Amino acid sequence: MPxxxxxxxxxxxxxxxxxxxxxxxxxxxxxxxxDIEVARYGKAVAPVTVVMAIDGVAAFEPPPLKVDAIxxxxxxIFRLSRPTPLEGELLATDRELAxxxxxxxxxxxxxxxxxxxxxIAAEDGAAVEYGQPLFLVDRG
Amino acid sequence: xxxxRGEIALRINRACQELGVPTVAIFSEPDRESLHVRQAxxxxxxxxxxxxxxxxxxxxxxxxxxITRCDAIHPGYGFLAENARFAEICADHGLTFIGPKPxxxxxxxxxxxxxxxxxxxxxxTTPGTGILAGAxxxxxxxxxxxxxxxLKATAGGGGKGMRVVERPEDLERAxxxxxxxxxxxxxxxxxxxxxxxxxxxxxxxxxLGDESGNIVHLGERDCSMQKPSHQKLVEExxxxxxxxxxxxKLHEMAVRACRHSxxxxxxxxxxxxxxxxxxxxxxxxxxxxxxxxxEMVYGIDLVKxxxxxxxxxxxxxxxxxxxxxxxxxxxxxxAEDPRNNFAPQAGAVSKVVFPGGPGIxxxxxxHSGSSIPPYYDSMIAKIVAHGDTRDAAIARMERALRxxxxxxxxxxxxxxxxxxxxxxFRSGHYNVGTLPTMLEAKV
Numbered sequence: 001m002p003x004x005x006x007x008x009x010x011x012x013x014x015x016x017x018x019x020x021x022x023x024x025x026x027x028x029x030x031x032x033x034x035d036i037e038v039a040r041y042g043k044a045v046a047p048v049t050v051v052m053a054i055d056g057v058a059a060f061e062p063p064p065l066k067v068d069a070i071x072x073x074x075x076x077i078f079r080l081s082r083p084t085p086l087e088g089e090l091l092a093t094d095r096e097l098a099x100x101x102x103x104x105x106x107x108x109x110x111x112x113x114x115x116x117x118x119x120i121a122a123e124d125g126a127a128v129e130y131g132q133p134l135f136l137v138d139r140g
Numbered sequence: 141x142x143x144x145r146g147e148i149a150l151r152i153n154r155a156c157q158e159l160g161v162p163t164v165a166i167f168s169e170p171d172r173e174s175l176h177v178r179q180a181x182x183x184x185x186x187x188x189x190x191x192x193x194x195x196x197x198x199x200x201x202x203x204x205x206x207i208t209r210c211d212a213i214h215p216g217y218g219f220l221a222e223n224a225r226f227a228e229i230c231a232d233h234g235l236t237f238i239g240p241k242p243x244x245x246x247x248x249x250x251x252x253x254x255x256x257x258x259x260x261x262x263x264x265t266t267p268g269t270g271i272l273a274g275a276x277x278x279x280x281x282x283x284x285x286x287x288x289x290x291l292k293a294t295a296g297g298g299g300k301g302m303r304v305v306e307r308p309e310d311l312e313r314a315x316x317x318x319x320x321x322x323x324x325x326x327x328x329x330x331x332x333x334x335x336x337x338x339x340x341x342x343x344x345x346x347x348l349g350d351e352s353g354n355i356v357h358l359g360e361r362d363c364s365m366q367k368p369s370h371q372k373l374v375e376e377x378x379x380x381x382x383x384x385x386x387x388x389k390l391h392e393m394a395v396r397a398c399r400h401s402x403x404x405x406x407x408x409x410x411x412x413x414x415x416x417x418x419x420x421x422x423x424x425x426x427x428x429x430x431x432x433x434x435e436m437v438y439g440i441d442l443v444k445x446x447x448x449x450x451x452x453x454x455x456x457x458x459x460x461x462x463x464x465x466x467x468x469x470x471x472x473x474x475a476e477d478p479r480n481n482f483a484p485q486a487g488a489v490s491k492v493v494f495p496g497g498p499g500i501x502x503x504x505x506x507h508s509g510s511s512i513p514p515y516y517d518s519m520i521a522k523i524v525a526h527g528d529t530r531d532a533a534i535a536r537m538e539r540a541l542r543x544x545x546x547x548x549x550x551x552x553x554x555x556x557x558x559x560x561x562x563x564x565f566r567s568g569h570y571n572v573g574t575l576p577t578m579l580e581a582k583v
Contacts, residue, residue: 074199074200074203075184075185075186075200075203075204075207076203076207077207102199102200102203103199103202103203103206103233127184127207127208129184129185129186129204130169130184130185130186130187130188130194130200131169131185131188132185
């Protein structure tokens with residue numbers, strides 16, 4: 001029968017594996033007598049916290065994301081505006097995030113309101129087509 | 141770049157592949173899974189389903205051509221194929237428009253200018269007048285042309301301000317109502333008159349011209365089997381029962397007109413033929429839907445020729461090198477319900493089996509499981525049969541239509557079989573009135 005330290009190490013390892021296989025930034029288990037948190041650093045990913053339920057403790061369901069896709073409405077070259085928007089960044093209000101360069105014209109891509117940038121879906125300097133997602137913004 | 145969709149986009153892609161030319165396809169959102177998208181080297185979505193926002197979206201189309209570093213744009217037929225402004229915009233951006241010069245497209249697109257050019261080239265046009273000053277002048281011209289005549293609004297379109305006058309006693313009333321309707325519709329009551337050619341044959345001549353001024357014709361096509369909406373359904377080359385004198389006259393007129401207008405690339409002159417008379421109707425400055433019947437008879441790939449000519453190459457052959465062999469027939473397979481006034485059909489095509497075997501060519505973008513969006517032309521395939529003789533081509537086409545299976549939408553397959561079985565088609569004695577009369581009899 002494994003001792004307490006082995007059991008704890010096993011739980012941490014399982015959490016680390018779960019974290020590696022997901023987009024989550026941090027995983028935390030809360031029990032009456034034990035808190036375990038595993039987090040990752042260094043990679044800019046969406047700050048999603050997953051709280052797992054084990055040993056009969058009820059799960060906390062995070063509110064669903066209300067994610068809008070901001071799409072290209074013309075064909076051209078996608079360029080990020082300055083200051084460069086970042087994934088995870090909070091947008092207080094409407095703001096120009098990028099522009100699509102077409103036929104020598106600079107066509108702004110705006111956030112159309114506040115929110116958090118979940119993902120920058122197109123590469124800076126790449127050709128984009130009509131309807132292509134450029135940004136995913138969480139309006140929640 | 142191929143600025144089109146459906147079967148003609150695939151047709152152009154095939155020509156490019158055989159020439160070793162990489163391709164860029166454009167597509168609308170509902171066409172994302174289309175064959176022309178999958179078979180091109182690159183593909184860009186240029187807009188949503190409706191045509192004005194996608195296949196007519198000039199800024200997105202030109203932008204796509206520029207960012208993919210295209211050298212040339214083939215417009216196919218329809219959409220931007222005869223848009224002189226688009227051809228100019230291509231030139232402004234350093235893109236070669238695969239077709240004639242913008243000025244020639246514009247001239248042929250304007251009925252009055254085209255008629256004047258033909259007149260200068262010695263090509264007979266439908267007898268007609270300038271703007272009429274009143275009913276009295278109209279009567280004088282009608283008597284010289286002979287009844288029936290057609291009154292047309294100079295600002296006209298969609299049949300508004302148009303009246304057929306069959307008898308002298310009807311002229312005055314028809315003139316009054318035509319001018320009133322034209323005034324109400326276009327705020328321009330001016331009308332002119334043309335001689336009405338009753339139930340003519342629709343015969344067209346294929347031409348090619350290069351930058352050196354070499355102009356050749358590739359014979360004629362008979363496109364008289366038309367629905368009441370004037371859409372062609374069955375075409376054939378050469379035209380049956382035409383007579384050598386009439387055939388030569390048509391070919392010579394077409395070449396003369398092209399020489400006069402310094403025409404380059406592929407084009408088609410459409411004529412109305414009635415008895416021994418033949419009149420220029422219009423010129424299409426593009427590839428035609430029915431071009432495969434000419435290709436089957438002459439063994440020339442017209443789309444490859446278009447691309448070569450646009451690249452500045454000379455044709456390298458003359459009229460005497462072109463020899464017609466055998467006979468070809470094309471049936472247009474449309475997603476339409478012939479029992480319901482040819483109402484267009486949209487939806488999923490659950491099963492498709494196209495014919496094959498000797499002498500059969502199928503140009504299509506449709507396959508089992510593909511979807512027909514509601515936004516576009518209903519033509520889903522062209523079946524072309526070639527034979528040593530007209531009878532052999534008919535027999536081959538009947539066999540090909542029997543082999544054809546299309547499930548999920550109504551089509552014109554059965555209707556084309558009925559048309560081929562009519563005594564008029566069998567004998568080759570038919571005109572633009574034949575199909576509407578056949579439909580009326582069925583009703």
